[in-house]
Amino acid sequence: MILPVSLGDRSYEVRVERGCLRRAGESMNLDRRVLIVTDEGVPAEYAEAVAAACREAVLVTVPQGEGSKSLATLEELLLTMLRHGFTRSDAVCAVGGGVPGDLAGFAAACFMRGIDFYNVPTTVLAQVDSSVGGKTAVNLGGVKNIVGAFHQPRAVLIDADTLSTLSQRDVSAGLAEAVKMGLIADAALFALFEREDPMAHIEEIIFAALREKARVVASDEREQGLRKCLNFGHTVGHGIESAAAGALRHGECVAIGMLPMCAPALRPRLRAVLERLHLPTSCHYDPDAVLDAALHDKKAGAGGVDCVLVDAPGAFRLEKLTPEQLRARIVEVLEP
Amino acid sequence: MILPVSLGDRSYEVRVERGCLRRAGESMNLDRRVLIVTDEGVPAEYAEAVAAACREAVLVTVPQGEGSKSLATLEELLLTMLRHGFTRSDAVCAVGGGVPGDLAGFAAACFMRGIDFYNVPTTVLAQVDSSVGGKTAVNLGGVKNIVGAFHQPRAVLIDADTLSTLSQRDVSAGLAEAVKMGLIADAALFALFEREDPMAHIEEIIFAALREKARVVASDEREQGLRKCLNFGHTVGHGIESAAAGALRHGECVAIGMLPMCAPALRPRLRAVLERLHLPTSCHYDPDAVLDAALHDKKAGAGGVDCVLVDAPGAFRLEKLTPEQLRARIVEVLEP
Incomplete structure (x- = not known):
């Protein structure tokens, strides 16, 4: 399946196809110098399969x-490119999850003010979400993704066969972002999570989630407006993630964080989906610590904090919540 | 005088007006947090004038x-922004020459993936050239401008009164880029250098040089084609700059580097202009060292290296020169 992402002269295609990793040279121009960035948690054979196709x-x-x-x-990657004589015509390719993707994408964005970037995501989270959208970044001073660039890939290659080596926990955490996409934009996708075994339909889920994400990104590439809907579940989720200090995965925090942002009638349905995915639906952190972290970097202007709310699967609305209203919602997903 | 730079939703205005530094708040939105970056060579009062207008x-x-x-x-600047709680709605402003401009521009480009950037150039080189175009960068591994971004300013403020504190040598080196602009794009600008005292017409020169640069940048923001004409004089110039190892200014190297790229009939006219500006017209470095450095990072593909040539003021043409042809031209501006 091919998903086109329409961004003018930065348009590209996402290929979702089992086995495509072994045919990397068909979707990417690898007839040049290519910096391949992966991490120690990714089976080495994936990056080696891409390397074998490069000049x-x-x-x-x-x-x-x-x-x-x-x-x-980042500096190490840039110096490696310099040492190997990379020019503007060469390329960078990430193979793995969000860490190689964000890091290598930013290296490609700033080397000679931007060279070609390819992304070969091999985790559920990267396949259903982070590989599409062009956000690249590194962390600084304890703040995530604070330094980076919008730099669209030239192509994204998604081979669902790579998911077989992941833990159940990583699979579930990644699927939380696809559940999010169903809730805000695609009722059929959410219904699939209610009815079916997601891993039996994983390519369909990846494709649907990315199709909706591509639509949002195409209309708001640099996150000036609509793209904020992708933050559904993330305001409270970030607060929980900060309070959890590493004990919970990002997707697990988003799972919990979506619940208080759903209309009360929808919550039992979402809770059932999350439980089927073995995702948490509550946690036990201090509500004020969660609220403080959730408000960090958000300007609670006149009328409150912009929040994304879902009344029924497939559509969202934006509403300003005061810190007090936000706290009341947070308390609902915190165990006493 | 206001020069509009047309780049779609990244369009901005350049104000060329004596005394505008004291009215900075009229041209820039300073009612927020503003990181002002200057360097120790710039009179402190310039940055302080901008600071006084900021919230x-x-x-x-x-x-x-x-x-x-x-x-x-760069990391220091980013950490400073984090420490002061900068958000996406805040801004960065450079006050000075190309160093604060390139550095602060890149900090603005990558902080939270891009925040507003203003440029207040106070040197001739920055006023006639580098402040417009959106190129930002830092150096790495001994290679200039190898890491950076295209990030357009929101506004550029040019106050020619700031030039009174510059040395004659810095003024002349900066004017070399305006001479270049006249040669490739504006015969009237070149004629002005042949007839008049440039400092008596400095605002007219700044405006004409930036008008032509803005036209080129508007049609080729990311240097895919036409923008390469701005490299006139720079291929040989970079070679000389590298061989000079700091003994010559960038503009002085460009001055020398333009001569062999002009048609023989034009060279006496250019030499006369450069001499009136007290710019060098030859140097004494080893031609092979200059050639090697000039070819660095250029791919001498089939047919040779892309070079910008000028037959008569106001227009350029692109031609591939073999390394041997380039060497023969270099020898013409090297003293034995």
């Missing part, structure tokens, strides 16, 4: 985890 | 010179 591959494996999304690691 | 100014003065265009200094 001149330079393979860099960074440590697993957010720690690699740093300016120091 | 909340954070002033950073970096050491003078290319050494400040580093990832380390």
Whole structure:
């Protein structure tokens, strides 16, 4: 299946096809120098499959985890490109989850003010969400994704066969973002989660989630307006993620964070979906700590904080909540 | 005088007006947090004039010179913004020459994936050339401008009164880029250099040079084609700059580098203009060292290296020169 992402002269295609990793040269122009960035948690054979298709591959494996999304690691990648004589005509390719994707994407964005970037996501989270949209970044001073660029890939290659090596927990956490996409934009996708075994329909889920995301990104590439709907579940989710200090996955926090932003009538349905996915539906952190972290970097202007709310699957609305209203919703998903 | 730069939703205005530095708040939205970046070579009163117009100014003065265009200094600026709670709605403003402009512009480009940037150039080189075009960058591994972004300013403020504190040598080196602009795009501008005292017409020169540059940038923002004409004089110029190892200014190298790229009949006219500006017209470096450095990062593909040539003021043509042809031209401006 091919999904076109329409962004004028930055348009590109997402290929969702089992086995496409072994045919990487068909979807990407690898007849040049290519910096391939992967991490230690990704089976080495995936990056090697891409490398085998390159005229001149330079393979860099960074440590697993957010720690690699740093300016120091970025500098290493840029120096590696310089050492190997990379020019504007060469390319960067990420193979793995969001960490190699965000890091390598930013390296491609700023090397010589922008060279071609390819993304080969191999986790559920990256396949259903982060590989499309052009957001690249590293962390700084304890703040996630604070330094980066909008830099669209030239192509995204999604091979669902790579998901077989993931833990159940990583699969579930990744699927939380696809559930989110169903809730805000695609009732049929949400219904699929209510009825079917998601892994038996994973390519359909990936395609549907990315199709909706591509539509949002095409109309608001640089997050000036509509794209904010993708933050559904993320305001409270970020607050929980900060309070959890590493104990919960991003997708697990988003799962919990969506509940209070649904209309009360929808919550039992969402809770049932999350339970079938073995995702958490509540946690036990201090509500004020969650609220403080949720409000961080948000300007609670006149009328409150912009929040994304869902009344019924397939559509969202924006509403300003005061910090007090937000706190009341947070309390509903916190165990006493 | 107001020069509009047409770049769709990234369009902006350049104001060329004596005294406008004291009225900075009229041209820029400073009713927010503003990181002002200047360097130790710039009279402190310029940055202070901008700071006085800001709701909340954070002033950073970096050491003078290319050494400040580093990832380390970039990180300092970004951490300073984080410490002061900068958000997407805040801004960065450069006050000075190309070093604060390139550095602060890149900080604005990548903080939260891009916030507003203003440029207040106070050197001739920055006023006639580098402040318009959206190129931002730092250096890495000994390679100039290798890491950066295209990030257009929201406004550029040019106050020619700031030029009174510059040395004659810096004025002349800056004017070399305006001579270049006349040669490739504006015969009347070149004629002005042949007839008049440039400092008596400096605002007219700034406006004409930026008008032509804005036209080129508007049709080729990301340097895919036409914008390469701005490299007139720069291929050989970069080679000389590298061989000179700091002994010559960038503009002085461009001055010398333009001569061999002009038709022989035009060279005496250009030489006369450069001599009136007290700019060098030859140097004494090893031709092979200059050639090697000139070819660095250029792919001498089939048919040779793309070069910009001028037969008569006001128009250019592109021609591929073989390394041998380029060397023969270089020898003409090297003293034995």
